Amino acid sequence: xxxxxxxxxxxxxxxxxxxxxxxxxxxxxxxxxxxxxxxxxxxxxxxxxxxxxxxxxxxxxxxxxxxxxxxxxxxxxxxxxxxxxxxxxxxxxxxxxxxxxxxxxxxxxxxxxxxxxxxxxxxxxxxxxxxxxxxxxxxxxxxxxxxxxxxxxxxxxxxxxxxxxxxxxxxxxxxxxxxxxxxxxxxxxxxxxxxxxxxxxxxxxxxxxxxxxxxxxxxxxxxxxxxxxxxxxxxxxxxxxxxxxxxxxxxxxxxxxxxxxxxxxxxxxxxxxxxxxxxxxxxxxxxxxxxxxxxxxxxxxxxxxxxxxxxxxxxxxxxxxxxxxxxxxxxxxxxxxxxxxxxxxxxxxxxxxxxxxxxxxxxxxxxxxxxxxxxxxxxxxxxxxxxxxxxxxxxxxxxxxxxxxxxxxxxxxxxxxxxxxxxxxxxxxxxxxxxxxxxxxxxxxxxxxxxxxxxxxxxxxxxxxxxxxxxxxxxxxxxxxxxxxxxxxxxxxxxxxxxxxxxxxxxxxxxxxxxxxxxxxx
Amino acid sequence: xxxxxxxxxxxxxxxxxxxxxxxxxxxxxxxxxxxxxxxxxxxxxxxxxxxxxxxxxxxxxxxxxxxxxxxxxxxxxxxxxxxxxxxxxxxxxxxxxxxxxxxxxxxxxxxx
Numbered sequence: 001x002x003x004x005x006x007x008x009x010x011x012x013x014x015x016x017x018x019x020x021x022x023x024x025x026x027x028x029x030x031x032x033x034x035x036x037x038x039x040x041x042x043x044x045x046x047x048x049x050x051x052x053x054x055x056x057x058x059x060x061x062x063x064x065x066x067x068x069x070x071x072x073x074x075x076x077x078x079x080x081x082x083x084x085x086x087x088x089x090x091x092x093x094x095x096x097x098x099x100x101x102x103x104x105x106x107x108x109x110x111x112x113x114x115x116x117x118x119x120x121x122x123x124x125x126x127x128x129x130x131x132x133x134x135x136x137x138x139x140x141x142x143x144x145x146x147x148x149x150x151x152x153x154x155x156x157x158x159x160x161x162x163x164x165x166x167x168x169x170x171x172x173x174x175x176x177x178x179x180x181x182x183x184x185x186x187x188x189x190x191x192x193x194x195x196x197x198x199x200x201x202x203x204x205x206x207x208x209x210x211x212x213x214x215x216x217x218x219x220x221x222x223x224x225x226x227x228x229x230x231x232x233x234x235x236x237x238x239x240x241x242x243x244x245x246x247x248x249x250x251x252x253x254x255x256x257x258x259x260x261x262x263x264x265x266x267x268x269x270x271x272x273x274x275x276x277x278x279x280x281x282x283x284x285x286x287x288x289x290x291x292x293x294x295x296x297x298x299x300x301x302x303x304x305x306x307x308x309x310x311x312x313x314x315x316x317x318x319x320x321x322x323x324x325x326x327x328x329x330x331x332x333x334x335x336x337x338x339x340x341x342x343x344x345x346x347x348x349x350x351x352x353x354x355x356x357x358x359x360x361x362x363x364x365x366x367x368x369x370x371x372x373x374x375x376x377x378x379x380x381x382x383x384x385x386x387x388x389x390x391x392x393x394x395x396x397x398x399x400x401x402x403x404x405x406x407x408x409x410x411x412x413x414x415x416x417x418x419x420x421x422x423x424x425x426x427x428x429x430x431x432x433x434x435x436x437x438x439x440x441x442x443x444x445x446x447x448x449x450x451x452x453x454x455x456x457x458x459x460x461x462x463x464x465x466x467x468x469x470x471x472x473x474x475x476x477x478x479x480x481x482x483x484x485x486x487x488x489x490x491x492x493x494x495x496x497x498x499x500x501x502x503x504x505x506x507x508x509x510x511x512x513x514x515x516x517x518x519x520x521x522x
Numbered sequence: 523x524x525x526x527x528x529x530x531x532x533x534x535x536x537x538x539x540x541x542x543x544x545x546x547x548x549x550x551x552x553x554x555x556x557x558x559x560x561x562x563x564x565x566x567x568x569x570x571x572x573x574x575x576x577x578x579x580x581x582x583x584x585x586x587x588x589x590x591x592x593x594x595x596x597x598x599x600x601x602x603x604x605x606x607x608x609x610x611x612x613x614x615x616x617x618x619x620x621x622x623x624x625x626x627x628x629x630x631x632x633x634x
Contacts, residue, residue, distance in 0.1 A: 177612045184616060188623075216631055223627040231619055238622060240608055240615050284633035288626065299604060306594060306601065308587050383586035412535040417526060424531045446590070454586035459579040490535050494523040 110477025286334025328353020
């Protein structure tokens with residue numbers, strides 16, 4: 001058990017990487033063998049994530065240095081700076097790890113039946129494992145270069161998965177757009193890393209934070225990182241690729257590509273809060289994040305309510321909900337140097353923004369799965385052609401209702417808990433922003449009510465008389481997320497205290513992150 | 523465990539659910555005191571469309587593009603402006619990226 005606890009950060013990334021390369025070989029033994037192997041490996045990974053989460057919660061920041069005599073030895077003997085590849089897992093990294101693992105587990109179970117009968121399944125599961133490995137590596141990495149490497153792994157795997165259904169032209173186009181914007185973003189991230197490396201000769205995030213002097217070159221590097229990561233997380237006005245990509249990705253992969261966008265949001269927070277920390281003009285950058293957040297909320301929801309493609313509508317809502325997260329965290333960033341404001345509402349705004357990440361990924365993943373369940377049975381995403389589906393697809397309709405009420409911020413679901421935190425705290429910062437956030441929630445409810453009315457209710461359509469409910473594994477995948485949504489909604493205090501507040505504290509407390517690696521180095 | 527309390531506001535979902543159940547029971551009691559003497563399957567329960575002929579079941583469905591028509595019609599200028607940048611062309615997306623970088627870099631360098 002000690003071996004697993006000590007090496008869990010590395011194993012959590014190494015196991016899916018191993019599985020990604022083993023799956024094509026194991027697929028030769030049959031579909032059932034491959035599916036069993038995938039589930040067993042993922043079960044083991046989930047167990048390791050649970051162990052690591054408990055460990056980080058009790059012990060604090062975990063540093064894992066590859067190639068060192070002892071895993072937690074960040075600085076080699078006689079060195080003043082870290083030189084090895086390193087993972088540094090704090091509350092925020094673990095928070096993202098829990099989100100990604102939960103969504104990936106639900107997506108894997110969902111995909112078992114959804115992908116049945118399709119060709120290229122070995123590649124599909126292999127890419128899912130690669131995407132998972134990339135996201136977890138990005139969440140855990142302690143150095144900037146591996147942040148770029150894992151960003152690329154996740155982007156390439158995500159693009160290949162988006163384009164999986166090569167018989168559909170829009171799928172290939174969506175995958176192409178994703179790889180183009182990912183490649184441009186990643187190259188600019190690399191350029192920014194090059195600027196930082198040229199100045200400080202270190203790549204470790206903690207070391208960069210320790211040595212950072214915030215020269216004009218550092219400001220340019222920050223601008224490149226912020227711009228590139230805002231595009232990856234689909235913040236307005238750099239969001240236009242998101243509906244094209246999310247819409248066409250097959251069932252279980254849309255939630256994972258969505259999670260990849262929020263991993264990019266995590267990278268943005270890591271760069272601004274941890275690497276640059278108190279040196280930046282937090283008011284200016286906070287307001288940049290707030291403006292991107294408000295634009296994302298408004299443009300995302302107004303475009304969403306207009307859509308007649310069910311998945312495209314949900315993709316625009318993903319853009320809109322990302323705005324809530326940016327708004328909460330932006331408000332905290334804007335007041336971070338004012339201790340009174342930070343204590344009064346800044347921390348709550350951050351808690352709300354971060355709580356909203358996990359809530360949103362769960363209910364948006366559920367909604368995407370319900371949309372794909374409809375597509376699985378009736379072969380169309382056009383809501384104009386749908387109708388009366390609640391008669392034959394009761395489970396799907398029930399899950400849709402749960403997801404729709406959660407995303408609209410209706411109590412007692414999880415979306416309400418995080419949105420209330422955001423409304424109340426942002427109200428103290430600026431009432432106008434809070435009112436905009438509430439208006440966006442209203443329009444969100446209106447758009448999901450519209451789709452529910454046209455797709456699920458109404459008289460039975462003759463074309464869908466023989467439509468049945470989706471297979472069991474798809475229902476199980478959706479159930480996992482539905483249960484979590486209800487649980488998070490009924491026990492928000494527990495979630496805020498155990499995983500959200502440690503994540504907030506990890507971001508605000510830059511010194512602990514630096515000291516975990518740099519120790520007593522002056 | 524269930525309650526989120528941050529000084530100026532409290533959210534207690536379990537208490538909210540209990541309140542909802544109590545209100546739901548009260549609503550059910552009032553509803554059951556309503557009229558019970560209507561006959562199902564007669565003109566009393568037929569659809570009434572202001573005297574107009576009721577179309578057959580398969581033609582009664584309202585398409586999703588027709589819902590909220592008034593909202594979209596009154597905001598058609600806003601929607602025109604919002605739809606224009608969404609060209610679907612990836613090079614246009616990258617152009618937006620260049621423009622935003624050109625805005626962010628001076629802001630961050632100037633703000634210091």
